[in-house]
Amino acid sequence: MKPSDKTGIRRRTLLGALLALPALAVLFRVIRPTAHQDLVEVDGWILKRTDVEGDRA
Amino acid sequence: MIFQDAAQFAASGFTPQVCIVGAGPAGITIANKLAAAGIPSVLLEGGAEEWTEDSQDVYRGVTIGDPYFDLDITRLRFLGGCSNHWAGWCRVLDAHDFTAKSYVPDTGWPIRRGDIEPFLPETFDVLGLHDFPPDRQTTDRFYRFEVQKSEAVRFGEKYREAIAASEHIALLLNTAAGELVGDGTRITAAKLISNGAAAGEIAAPFFVVATGGLENSRLLLWSNERSNGGVVPHADALGRYWMEHPMYWTGNAFLTDTAALTPDHEGHAFFIPSPQAMAEREVLNFHVQVETMPFSGAKRMIADLACHAPQTAEWVSNLLGAKLQCSARVHLDWEQAPRRHNRVALSTTERDAYGVPRIELHWKKDELDRHTMLEAMRMFGEDLARKDLGRVQISDWVLNGEDYPDDMELAGNHHMGGTRMGTDVKTSVVDSDCRVHGMANLFVGGSSVFTTSGQCTPTTTIVALALRLGDHLAREVVGVRTEAKA
Numbered sequence: 183m184k185p186s187d188k189t190g191i192r193r194r195t196l197l198g199a200l201l202a203l204p205a206l207a208v209l210f211r212v213i214r215p216t217a218h219q220d221l222v223e224v225d226g227w228i229l230k231r232t233d234v235e236g237d238r239a
Numbered sequence: 240m241i242f243q244d245a246a247q248f249a250a251s252g253f254t255p256q257v258c259i260v261g262a263g264p265a266g267i268t269i270a271n272k273l274a275a276a277g278i279p280s281v282l283l284e285g286g287a288e289e290w291t292e293d294s295q296d297v298y299r300g301v302t303i304g305d306p307y308f309d310l311d312i313t314r315l316r317f318l319g320g321c322s323n324h325w326a327g328w329c330r331v332l333d334a335h336d337f338t339a340k341s342y343v344p345d346t347g348w349p350i351r352r353g354d355i356e357p358f359l360p361e362t363f364d365v366l367g368l369h370d371f372p373p374d375r376q377t378t379d380r381f382y383r384f385e386v387q388k389s390e391a392v393r394f395g396e397k398y399r400e401a402i403a404a405s406e407h408i409a410l411l412l413n414t415a416a417g418e419l420v421g422d423g424t425r426i427t428a429a430k431l432i433s434n435g436a437a438a439g440e441i442a443a444p445f446f447v448v449a450t451g452g453l454e455n456s457r458l459l460l461w462s463n464e465r466s467n468g469g470v471v472p473h474a475d476a477l478g479r480y481w482m483e484h485p486m487y488w489t490g491n492a493f494l495t496d497t498a499a500l501t502p503d504h505e506g507h508a509f510f511i512p513s514p515q516a517m518a519e520r521e522v523l524n525f526h527v528q529v530e531t532m533p534f535s536g537a538k539r540m541i542a543d544l545a546c547h548a549p550q551t552a553e554w555v556s557n558l559l560g561a562k563l564q565c566s567a568r569v570h571l572d573w574e575q576a577p578r579r580h581n582r583v584a585l586s587t588t589e590r591d592a593y594g595v596p597r598i599e600l601h602w603k604k605d606e607l608d609r610h611t612m613l614e615a616m617r618m619f620g621e622d623l624a625r626k627d628l629g630r631v632q633i634s635d636w637v638l639n640g641e642d643y644p645d646d647m648e649l650a651g652n653h654h655m656g657g658t659r660m661g662t663d664v665k666t667s668v669v670d671s672d673c674r675v676h677g678m679a680n681l682f683v684g685g686s687s688v689f690t691t692s693g694q695c696t697p698t699t700t701i702v703a704l705a706l707r708l709g710d711h712l713a714r715e716v717v718g719v720r721t722e723a724k725a
Contacts, residue, residue, distance in 0.1 A: 216617070216621055217621070218621060218625070220625070221621050221624055221625065223617070223620075223633075225638075226490070226632050226633040226634065226635060226637075226638045227620075227630060227631070227632045227633075228617065228620025228621055228623070228624050228630060228631050228632075228633070229624060229630055230624050230625075230627075233624075233630070
């Protein structure tokens with residue numbers, strides 16, 4: 183069954199919020215640089231720099 | 240023909256050209272190949288047609304170093320050998336697995352994949368496989384590859400009737416080679432133990448040891464000791480360079496595009512690095528297995544939550560009565576470096592019921608294992624993020640170099656090395672034809688000849704190498720016959 187648009191939006195919102203959680207970790211955890219300028223490692227998470235810095239990165 | 244003991248066999252008058260010690264996947268495959276060429280062989284099986292406690296007891300031993308499976312559990316001693324508990328996952332070593340890695344000593348086979356490729360169609364027939372599709376590049380450095388989860392062939396069950404009806408194969412059950420007797424250039428006989436008692440000797444123009452990736456070393460070490468070096472005259476590497484495939488759950492992943500990973504019907508997707516990627520980080524070969532979570536709807540969202548806020552998710556998870564995790568788990572299997580100190584040795588204190596020293600397995604993972612595990616996860620995580628296919632979290636114990644977990648599989652029950660293939664007698668035991676260096680008529684079958692292990696399950700390559708050895712032996716036997724007639 184195709185999910186309703188409303189469910190889809192709620193899901194995207196929640197997942198967006200979840201993806202933002204590692205960003206909070208940045209406040210008290212060390213960011214490890216990776217071999218790539220556009221990626222960072224935060225507490226074992228391999229993230230895009232934009233995941234933690236938003237579009238400013 | 241099938242005989243229940245050595246006395247029954249002796250009375251038959253059967254005259255083998257080849258004596259094959261061990262009736263597992265390699266031994267049975269070699270016997271079949273020889274039979275197809277009309278060459279008679281005797282196949283010695285230490286166990287019976289079914290598992291027995293007494294037979295299995297011969298395989299007890301100890302491991303010194305890292306925790307490992309009990310040595311009488313990780314292998315089986317009855318007709319069909321380890322195929323009786325094999326899971327059926329298939330894949331052939333890749334071409335680059337045969338070449339040396341400049342950053343890892345003692346790597347590189349004396350043969351290339353092209354040397355076993357002519358035997359792959361027959362291998363696929365034996366194992367009931369279809370052709371492998373080409374690996375598909377998923378990210379810059381990773382390829383999605385197919386592991387064929389076949390219906391595992393139990394070699395004893397599959398070939399028993401054909402062997403019973405064969406004029407060219409004499410399967411001798413309940414009968415082991417207690418030791419081989421050699422003079423430094425040839426094997427002259429094998430001393431038999433049948434139904435638990437000494438049962439004389441058997442002679443043949445050629446001998447093949449195919450008793451498994453641990454037992455091959457044990458039999459040759461013991462025989463060599465008894466023959467004062469007459470069985471393996473160049474024994475520097477005998478028992479050494481033993482390898483496994485360590486495997487652990489090493490992280491979690493949040494997938495943004497599961498379909499792009501094309502999981503199989505069990506929700507698994509397998510990835511291997513390119514040779515360039517391995518060289519870039521100076522790691523050994525490995526494969527990443529992504530296990531996508533079988534949840535949907537609310538359960539899936541909670542499972543996703545567990546990735547990011549495990550404590551928050553825990554109570555919801557408990558409420559639903561399910562152990563929910565991230566949207567995917569990441570499992571890593573990797574190749575070990577061949578190290579001299581990882582070895583099969585003979586116990587100086589413990590012997591089996593027939594007086595043969597038990598195995599003392601010295602096995603320890605090292606810094607390269609740690610490095611491969613961590614950098615493999617980093618590379619995979621980087622590629623998934625850059626392609627926006629997901630985000631990977633490396634488990635704390637991997638990241639922080641903590642002890643390996645004791646509640647995971649540890650390794651693949653893949654016993655490789657010990658009689659490895661090579662050209663240098665200091666670092667190898669058999670040559671590119673699987674012939675023991677310096678011995679005219681002694682060959683080795685099975686994964687103990689692997690020079691390096693690659694990342695994949697070994698059975699498919701074992702069967703391909705066994706077919707190649709059977710083919711080689713058939714030609715050699717015919718050559719000897721022709722010389723004799725001339």
